[in-house]
Amino acid sequence: MNMLTTRVWASVVTGLMVALTGCAATPSAETAVANQATLENRAPFLPSALFPGSAQQFEAWHCMPAQQHLVTATNDSDLRLWSLHGAWRLPQAIVASxxxxxxxxxxxxxxxxxxxxxxxxxxxxxxxxxxxxxxxRAEQPGVMFFGQGNEPGWSIALAHDTPTLMIELNYGEDKIQLPYMVSVMDNEAGRVVIENGDVEPFFRVRIEAGACFDDMSGKPFPARVTLTYGGEQYSGCGQGIAP
Structure with a gap:
C-alpha cells in the first residue's frame, strides 16, 4: 500500500468519527450538576459511553486498510462502538445474514x-x-468505575455511592482512599475529570470514552484512563460497572 492510499483511508476513519460525534453538550452545565451531587456527598452519574450496557463481553477488532482498532459491545437492540476517537451507539438493523x-x-x-x-x-x-x-459488581463490589495499568501495576476505583476514589499503586502495596470533586463532566463526549483541587496530596483522574487496549494482554476496554498522583502520571484502560 502506498503512502497516498494510507492517507486516504486515514481520512475515511476520521470522517467516520466526525460523522458520528455530532454536537457536544455544554460541559459547564453538566459539571455543575455533577458538582452538586458531590457536594451532597453522592457519587455523580457517569456518561453511558463508559459502560457496556447489558453486554457481557467486549470485542477488539483490527481493521484494514487503515490499521484502525475498534472495540464493540453487543446489546439486545444495539451495538456500542468505540474507536480511538470516541464512542457511539448503533441501533440494530434488519439484514438477511x-x-x-x-x-x-x-x-x-x-x-x-x-x-x-x-x-x-x-x-x-x-x-x-x-x-x-x-x-x-460481583467482581468489584461497590465500584462504579474501575481503571488499571501496568509496570508498575496500578488501579483506581470510583465508589458507586459516594464521591470516593481508591488508588492502588505498586501492584497493590500502596492503597490510598480520597474524596474527589468533578472538574469536567461531558456526557456527550464521554469525558470526565475528577481531582482534589489545591488539597494535598494532589491527584487528577482523566477518563475518556474510546477504544483502549491493555498494553500487556491486548484486552479491550471502552475508556482510556490517566492518573496523576505524587508527581507521577500513569496511563491505562477502564470500564464503567453497572449495578
Missing part, C-alpha cells in the same frame, strides 16, 4: 469473526482479535 447495526449512513455488519464498517467515504474490513468479559 449476520448482524447489522446502523445509524444513518454509518453501519457495522458482523458475521462471525469478521465485520465490515461502512461510511459515506468507504469501508473498513475488520477481524476479531481479542475478547474480554465485562467487569461486574
Amino acid at each position: 449476520g448482524a447489522r447495526y446502523q445509524d444513518g449512513e454509518i453501519s457495522f455488519w458482523n458475521r462471525g469473526d469478521q465485520a465490515r464498517v461502512e461510511t459515506p467515504r468507504g469501508q473498513l474490513q475488520c477481524s476479531i482479535a481479542e475478547q474480554r468479559d465485562a467487569l461486574t
Whole structure:
C-alpha cells in the first residue's frame, strides 16, 4: 500500500468519527450538576459511553486498510462502538445474514469473526482479535468505575455511592482512599475529570470514552484512563460497572 492510499483511508476513519460525534453538550452545565451531587456527598452519574450496557463481553477488532482498532459491545437492540476517537451507539438493523447495526449512513455488519464498517467515504474490513468479559459488581463490589495499568501495576476505583476514589499503586502495596470533586463532566463526549483541587496530596483522574487496549494482554476496554498522583502520571484502560 502506498503512502497516498494510507492517507486516504486515514481520512475515511476520521470522517467516520466526525460523522458520528455530532454536537457536544455544554460541559459547564453538566459539571455543575455533577458538582452538586458531590457536594451532597453522592457519587455523580457517569456518561453511558463508559459502560457496556447489558453486554457481557467486549470485542477488539483490527481493521484494514487503515490499521484502525475498534472495540464493540453487543446489546439486545444495539451495538456500542468505540474507536480511538470516541464512542457511539448503533441501533440494530434488519439484514438477511449476520448482524447489522446502523445509524444513518454509518453501519457495522458482523458475521462471525469478521465485520465490515461502512461510511459515506468507504469501508473498513475488520477481524476479531481479542475478547474480554465485562467487569461486574460481583467482581468489584461497590465500584462504579474501575481503571488499571501496568509496570508498575496500578488501579483506581470510583465508589458507586459516594464521591470516593481508591488508588492502588505498586501492584497493590500502596492503597490510598480520597474524596474527589468533578472538574469536567461531558456526557456527550464521554469525558470526565475528577481531582482534589489545591488539597494535598494532589491527584487528577482523566477518563475518556474510546477504544483502549491493555498494553500487556491486548484486552479491550471502552475508556482510556490517566492518573496523576505524587508527581507521577500513569496511563491505562477502564470500564464503567453497572449495578
